[in-house]
Amino acid sequence: MKAKFLITALFFTTTLVMADCCSESTQKNIHIEQPLVRPAQVGTNTGAYMKIKLDCMKATDTLLSAECNVCERVELHDHINDNGIMRMRPIHNVIIKDGEVNFKPGGLHIMLMGLKRDLKEGETLKIRLNFEKAGAIDINYTIKNPVA
Ligand SMILES: [Cu+2]
Incomplete structure (x- = not known):
C-alpha cells in the first residue's frame, strides 16, 4: 500500500518536472549553432546555414521567416529530388521539432x-530569424564556406 503511494507520488513528480522542462519555446531555450x-x-x-536547437525534445516552434538588410529578398528554401536532380524550392516555414x-x-537553407x-x-x-513562439531573434552569422 505504501509502495503504491510512493510510485504514484514519484510518477506525478516526474510528470511535473517534464512539464517544466518542456514549457513553450522561448528566446532562452532556443539556440542557434554554427551560423554560417x-x-x-x-x-x-x-545561402545561410545553422543548426536550430531547442533545450527540450518535446518543445516545438516554427521558423516563419528571416530578414537581412544586405539583400533584396530573403526566402526559406529546401531541396527536392526531381528525377535525380536536386532542386531548390521556396517553402513557407520550417517546423522545429524533436529538439x-x-x-x-x-x-x-x-x-x-x-x-x-x-x-x-x-x-x-546579422540575420533576424522570426519564430512563431520565440519571436524575433537576431543572429550574427560568420561569412565562411560551410562544410558540405
Ligand atoms: Cu536556395
Missing part, C-alpha cells in the same frame, strides 16, 4: 537573394 553564410559577390544569391533542425548545403554588396570571408552578417 557562404561568401558571395554583389548581385548574386547565397533540432539542421540547415545545411543540399538541404534546408536561408536564401539571401540579390546581394547589395560582397560578402567576404571572415566578416559577420
